[in-house]
Amino acid sequence: MELMGTAAIVTGGASGLGAATADALVKRGATVYVFDLKTSNDAVRGSSTLAGVEYVDVDVTDPDAVREAVARAAAGTEPLRVVVNCAGIAPSERILGKRGVHSLDAYAKVIGVNLVGSFNVMALAAEQIAKTSTDAHGQRGLIVNTASIAAYDGQIGQAAYSSSKGGIVGLTLPAARDLAQHGIRVMTIAPGVMLTPMMETVSEEYRAGLAAGVPFPSRLGDVGEYAMLVLSIVDNDYLNGEVIRIDGALRMAPR
Numbered sequence: 001m002e003l004m005g006t007a008a009i010v011t012g013g014a015s016g017l018g019a020a021t022a023d024a025l026v027k028r029g030a031t032v033y034v035f036d037l038k039t040s041n042d043a044v045r046g047s048s049t050l051a052g053v054e055y056v057d058v059d060v061t062d063p064d065a066v067r068e069a070v071a072r073a074a075a076g077t078e079p080l081r082v083v084v085n086c087a088g089i090a091p092s093e094r095i096l097g098k099r100g101v102h103s104l105d106a107y108a109k110v111i112g113v114n115l116v117g118s119f120n121v122m123a124l125a126a127e128q129i130a131k132t133s134t135d136a137h138g139q140r141g142l143i144v145n146t147a148s149i150a151a152y153d154g155q156i157g158q159a160a161y162s163s164s165k166g167g168i169v170g171l172t173l174p175a176a177r178d179l180a181q182h183g184i185r186v187m188t189i190a191p192g193v194m195l196t197p198m199m200e201t202v203s204e205e206y207r208a209g210l211a212a213g214v215p216f217p218s219r220l221g222d223v224g225e226y227a228m229l230v231l232s233i234v235d236n237d238y239l240n241g242e243v244i245r246i247d248g249a250l251r252m253a254p255r
Contacts, residue, residue: 001081001082001135001139001141001142001234001235001237002135003025003028003029003030003081003082003234004028004029004030005029005078006029006030006031006078006079006080006081006082007030007031007032007033007073007074007076007078007079007080007081008022008025008030008031008032008033008080008081008082008083008084009032009033009035009069009070009073009080009082009083009084009121009125010022010025010032010033010034010035010083010084010086011034011035011036011058011060011083011084011085011086011087011117011118011121012035012036012040012085012086012087012088013032013034013035013036013053013055013084013086014034014036014037014040014041014043014044014055015040015043015044015196015197016086016194016196016197016198016223017086017146017191017194017196017223017226017227018034018036018084018086018087019034019044019223020223020224020226020227021084021086021226021227021230022034022053023227024224024227024228024230024231025082025084025230025231026051026052026053028231028234030052030078030081030082031052031053031054031076031078032052032053032054033053033054033056033069033072033073034053034054034055034056035056035058035060035066035069035087035121036055036056036057036058036087037057037058037059038057041055041056041057056069056072056073060085060087060113060117060118060120060121061112061113061116061117061120063120063124066120066121066124067124070121070124070125070127070128071128073125073128074128074129074131079129079132079133080125080128080129080132080141081129081132081140081141081142082141082142082143082144082234083121083122083125083129083141083142083143083144084143084144084146084230085117085118085121085122085143085144085145085146086146087113087114087117087118087121088113088114088117088146088164089109089110089113089114090110090161090198091106091110091160091161092157092158092161093106093107093157093159093160094156094157094159095159102159102160106160107159107160107163110160110161110163110164111160111163111164111167113164114161114164114165114167114168115163115164115165115167115168115171118145118146118168118171119171122143122145122175122186125143126141126143126179126182126184129141129182129184130179130182130183130184134183137237138183139183139184139185139237140182140183140184141183141184141185142184142185142186142187142233142234143175143179143184143185143186143187144186144187144188144189144230144233145168145171145172145186145187145188145189146168146188146189146190146191147165147166147168147169147188147189147190147243148161148162148165148190148191149190149191149192149245149247149250149251149252150162150165150252151165151166151168151169151190152166152169152190153251153252154166154252155252155253155254155255156254156255157255165190168188169188169190169243171188172186172187172188172241172242172243173241173242175241176240176241177241180240185237185239185240185241186240186241187233187239187240187241187242187243187244188242188243188244189226189229189230189233189243189244189246190243190244190245190246190247191221191226191245191246191247192214192221192245192246192247192248192250193210193211193214193220193221193247193250194220194221194222194223194226195207195220195221195222195223196223199220207220213250213253214247214248214249214250215248215249215250216248216249217248218248219248221246221247221248225246226246229244229246
């Protein structure tokens with residue numbers, strides 16, 4: 001699928017995986033609408049020199065806000081073709097811990113942001129993408145959701161996070177089948193331990209321990225490698241309805 005002269009949406013695009021993806025899409029000729037919380041967008045608006053990126057303050061769990069933001073991204077002369085869902089949160093809490101039972105509100109919030117938020121953006125964006133013209137192969141667009149290897153190898157304290165990412169994995173094939181008639185592909189990327197801004201806040205010793213557990217290459221993943229995979233999925237029109245792990249063959253231990 002050709003990116004030049006198209007529009008794209010990247011949620012969670014103010015930092016980490018999303019920011020790297022927004023950068024990669026812009027460099028391939030797309031205009032990118034970054035959907036993120038106002039506080040996150042404000043942190044980069046003044047410092048970003050990346051032409052072709054528009055920061056839109058959006059809470060992905062708010063259907064009205066998402067509908068308005070998606071309509072904004074689709075209103076220009078460039079057709080909306082690509083959506084990459086990177087927005088997510090990853091708090092940790094045991095089901096039964098020293099402070100008692102896992103907070104139901106906390107569990108619901110993780111599901112709401114990571115799973116429901118991704119579905120919300122996907123569905124409302126698909127509505128707009130379906131209105132565009134097709135290419136020579138009948139294709140209109142691509143939606144890439146972000147899961148995690150925690151969907152398969154959830155660790156202690158990751159009940160909520162793993163549930164949300166497992167939901168993304170389970171959503172992939174039915175979503176691809178639902179949207180096939182509209183010429184929209186759906187793929188999921190399941191990253192391993194990536195060197196995101198959140199990971200940069202922990203000690204070098206802790207990061208080294210995580211890196212040592214990765215079979216090969218024995219290091220943390222780079223956000224640019226995630227973005228490269230997004231571009232590879234864009235380029236390969238026969239990739240659809242599948243989850244791709246990008247983790248250096250890592251399988252997480254219980255803790």
